[in-house]
Amino acid sequence: MSKKIPTRIYLSEDEIPKAWYNLRADMKNKPDPLLHPGTLQPITADDLAPVFCKGVIEQELDDTTRFIPIPDELYDFYRAYRPSPLVRAYYLEKELGTPAEIYYKFEGTNTSGSHKLNSAGPQAYYAKKDGLTSLTTETGAGQWGTAMSMACAFYGIELIVYMVKISSEQKPYRKALMEAYGANLIPSPSDTTESGRKILAADPNTGGSLGCAITEAIETAVKTDKCRYVLGSVLNHVLLHQSIIGLEAKAALDNFNIKPDIIIGCAGGGSNLGGLISPFMGEKLAGKLDARFIAIEPASCPSFTRGKYAYDFGDTGQTTPLIKMMTLGNGFMPSSNHAGGLRYHGMNAILSKLYQDGLIEAKSAVQTEVFDAALRFMKVEGILPAPESSHAIKAAIDEALECKKTGEKKVILFGLSGTGYFDMTAYSSYNNKTMNDQIPSDADLEKGFASIPKIPQNG
């Protein structure tokens, strides 16, 4: 007899995963390696040492170890806000009148408001372990900066956050929250770096960009030996840390003998999508799970659905290693939209490879239809979703309504990666019907593609 499924399924504290799951270990077709932009040879730990902490470099390059233990001191950090709930969307199912069973893994119960904390903790921990005293990073929408501020407060490490200038002006509350956690916020471009000064000299009134903030953060990090740089998405070690989302979701479903038929995540750089799907994809690769995987991205920044699979830089400043990924080109400028966390030109290499191999489907949505879905969800489920996460809600509702047509009782799992408390401007613009949907033209895309470096694109 099957157990009654509660609205919120909580694991016990003892069920917080003891190890991260490294999906690459189970991929027969591995993603292509990061390349050094100068030599075009696979990048080495030594190449990365001036920029990143030792612990994460090891994880970034490891594509064979299946489970990587979570250190005890880090378990202490996770225990402060995990396990996160897996919610059975009874209310949404009723509202839609669907025979489908809908579940969502909710990562917004911590104060940073998103899943970003899952990687911020480990990155601050490894910095502490390396004896570092400070870290630098950049933030646009602010989720990552907030998560790092919390993690650095926890481990007693100084944090410098280069915040895109226009964002720091538009989001004073995000700034206040990071500052309350003790972070040092610097609007970017700034006069604290050579790259910042150059940009300011050319255009003193610029609002800045994420690419510029990354460049400033890296420049500051490599200046001293007691400081390193941290990044909240795109890279493989971030996906590894985020696998805790999928591991907990799977453990909770396993406790009730439930197998998902469809797994959905919103996609920007890939941290939330990759973290959620990793253990399920591992089962699929092992022939133990017959499920569909759906990535959903904004139509304004369609790296999966309209991008190219190519080696490209991770930043617009062209300073990072080359990543083989789905990309719109590092020079692509997404139109402004309210899902700032999804406005990235590229996509994590593992996810890009899975997409190439037909293991992940991808869809895009315009923002008004994403907010339609968000409102429908929040009125019955009582959670204010982030615009990013609302993409997954949109895709889940579409699949559930398809089930309504066909009468199929499928099990849908989606990732609700965060809350929208700092995105009320977006909700206001939706309420006031001033929200626009912007889709790049083919000509816009061609301009972006032109920035992809002209190197041998084999593989």
Add this chain to the structure above:
Amino acid sequence: MSKKIPTRIYLSEDEIPKAWYNLRADMKNKPDPLLHPGTLQPITADDLAPVFCKGVIEQELDDTTRFIPIPDELYDFYRAYRPSPLVRAYYLEKELGTPAEIYYKFEGTNTSGSHKLNSAGPQAYYAKKDGLTSLTTETGAGQWGTAMSMACAFYGIELIVYMVKISSEQKPYRKALMEAYGANLIPSPSDTTESGRKILAADPNTGGSLGCAITEAIETAVKTDKCRYVLGSVLNHVLLHQSIIGLEAKAALDNFNIKPDIIIGCAGGGSNLGGLISPFMGEKLAGKLDARFIAIEPASCPSFTRGKYAYDFGDTGQTTPLIKMMTLGNGFMPSSNHAGGLRYHGMNAILSKLYQDGLIEAKSAVQTEVFDAALRFMKVEGILPAPESSHAIKAAIDEALECKKTGEKKVILFGLSGTGYFDMTAYSSYNNKTMNDQIPSDADLEKGFASIPKIPQNG
């Protein structure tokens, strides 16, 4: 052998209380009845019928039924966000180096961000049951308005919220959230009521006040038979609904055989404090629990610590029934401070009576020391507390540090009534050191006391 206590203690869904606890039933010395302001006789159900829903009137007047069942349809509402976690503050204990055990009941995991939803749900439900189509209310800081917006969206009832004009201008995000839930926000004073028009005629540029918003909301509610008024604090039925906080907290502690020595709640109108302490006070009255109860209020609005025990109006417009309570006088104007939810001149009648009888202690704190405590808490516990709730943190830290001095291993329980996502202006002003502490002078208090009606104040 005692079980290991997890960081977050969750009850199962089946353990959500099936009935509210009515503390008055167990009080030998009952609070004095509400009086009709015209006749000065105890108020009757008929007197209240034009203003409130039937279900809540019955509860307001019932001081004998110990447990009042929670209807099934309402259990459906509670199940959407309850049980809320009881957190063992391991991290705070470590930070303080105290031998005390600290627990907090966290009511901020729902989207309204506070405990207010616990009474908003029942009040919307009873309105639906009475066949009403709309409700009116007022909001200042916005927590109650948000909670009612969510509850009315859930039960399909129209909601008109009179929002203090200056608040609606200063808190556009609160407004956006309520509107996203479908509420009709009207800045008060407005031209939709006679009382609003009068005030506007006298002063077209007024920023409004809570007193005025209440008067407008009641005026609109009594205009039609399909509409009633709802209030989020002060009244006894609100305390009854909020007893779910204390019942869950007690059930969670009971599961681990833990008895609290000190129970702390922040105090504005009393809804959170009363809800948290009710079942524990019931045990104390029955001689089964030897605990101290501490109310903590802002020094800028000290109704317990510097108020009078007297019959007074609940609103500055002097339209409500008379309540025997600790009061600063309905004409008292608290200086502006960042804990908007605690800026109320009076105090729930039950709590006032318990205070008179020496069963509750009271303290006050100035806002900079409250924010000192909030920052200390949020850096280690990872939760952004509301300014209101931070008063309880302040008192809990003080008690824990006292234990550090004496070496006593006391068990401290406090209510963390909500989150501070919409209070970042307050955190900014704290970060920037522009926050002021304002304490009313004796002359300020005398002015307030002068507004207490001159009626026989027996009892």
